[in-house]
Amino acid sequence: MLKIYNDGKRMTAAIYGDIDHHAARELRAAMDEAISRSRPELLVIDMENVGFTDSSGIGLILGRTRAVEAYGGSVLIKNARPDIAAVISVSGLSGLLVKGANSTKGVNV
Amino acid sequence: MKKDIINESTISFPALSRNESFARSAAAAFAAQTDPTVAEIAAVKTAVSEAVTNSIVHGYRDSSGTVTLVLRLYSDGTLYIAVKDRGSGIADIPQAMQPMFSTAPAEEERSGLGFTVMESFMDRVQVRSTLGKGTTVVMEKRMRSREKCLVGR
Numbered sequence: 001m002l003k004i005y006n007d008g009k010r011m012t013a014a015i016y017g018d019i020d021h022h023a024a025r026e027l028r029a030a031m032d033e034a035i036s037r038s039r040p041e042l043l044v045i046d047m048e049n050v051g052f053t054d055s056s057g058i059g060l061i062l063g064r065t066r067a068v069e070a071y072g073g074s075v076l077i078k079n080a081r082p083d084i085a086a087v088i089s090v091s092g093l094s095g096l097l098v099k100g101a102n103s104t105k106g107v108n109v
Numbered sequence: 110m111k112k113d114i115i116n117e118s119t120i121s122f123p124a125l126s127r128n129e130s131f132a133r134s135a136a137a138a139f140a141a142q143t144d145p146t147v148a149e150i151a152a153v154k155t156a157v158s159e160a161v162t163n164s165i166v167h168g169y170r171d172s173s174g175t176v177t178l179v180l181r182l183y184s185d186g187t188l189y190i191a192v193k194d195r196g197s198g199i200a201d202i203p204q205a206m207q208p209m210f211s212t213a214p215a216e217e218e219r220s221g222l223g224f225t226v227m228e229s230f231m232d233r234v235q236v237r238s239t240l241g242k243g244t245t246v247v248m249e250k251r252m253r254s255r256e257k258c259l260v261g262r
């Protein structure tokens with residue numbers, strides 16, 4: 001599931017649940033719709049409520065980053081738990097990760 | 110060597126994307142008997158999700174079929190995972206395992222990092238594949254907490 005918050009030129013996309021191949025299709029469509037509607041200068045992907053990701057999450061982030069950078073915007077990822085950040089780091093996208101208020105919170109198995 | 114098998118489970122399911130979460134949850138439940146750390150459980154779930162998704166997305170791209178997940182625990186604390194399909198097979202395994210190599214069409218947004226993720230989270234990843242016959246991915250991880258608990262006995 002996805003929740004979108006617009007705040008001026010910044011858009012926060014909060015993802016809920018697991019990101020895998022099954023879930024990515026809907027997330028991708030919902031994020032692309034929100035991006036093309038608001039064309040945010042900064043897209044913040046909030047991963048606080050993501051309990052799992054695999055390389056499908058990497059594809060999702062890469063695809064949205066391309067879409068936003070295509071018109072000069074940029075992307076940051078916040079609140080990724082350590083195990084989620086570890087997967088994202090495999091792709092070399094760790095530069096997008098910012099430490100949020102919840103970044104040291106324990107991980108739910 | 111790896112000593113004895115102390116527990117084993119085999120699960121088969123149709124190659125449907127909704128079974129990706131079922132497969133990794135089953136693997137996590139099996140791994141729970143090793144009293145794993147949060148990082149170990151996350152590693153096992155991620156690696157299983159990658160291999161099962163590959164069978165569904167690539168192996169059975171043009172067909173339907175069954176994916177089999179074999180889970181084994183050895184007495185030295187090694188968790189063994191095999192993911193098997195009878196799908197298309199892989200033409201060139203070393204090439205397939207290279208970071209960012211993908212045969213999926215661009216619009217599917219596969220990053221070509223599935224094998225790289227498996228290798229970064231598991232101690233051993235071995236791929237056997239025959240074109241037209243199918244693919245088996247065998248992975249192993251030494252569960253540290255199990256090791257500790259055996260030593261403590």
Ligand SMILES: Nc1ncnc2c1ncn2[C@@H]1O[C@H](COP(=O)(O)OP(=O)(O)OP(=O)(O)O)[C@@H](O)[C@H]1O
Pocket residue numbers: 055056059159163164165167168169194196197198199205206210211212213218219220221222223224225244
């Ligand atoms: N079970 C399989 N059957 C047939 N081909 C496979 C199988 N597993 C992997 N492959 C081949 O190996 C390639 C690389 O797999 P890998 O998981 O590394 O990347 P990907 O699946 O393409 O992308 P990602 O996993 O990052 O979404 C695939 O694109 C596919 O060509």
Ligand SMILES: [Mg+2]
Pocket residue numbers: 055159162163219222223224
């Ligand atoms: Mg893959």
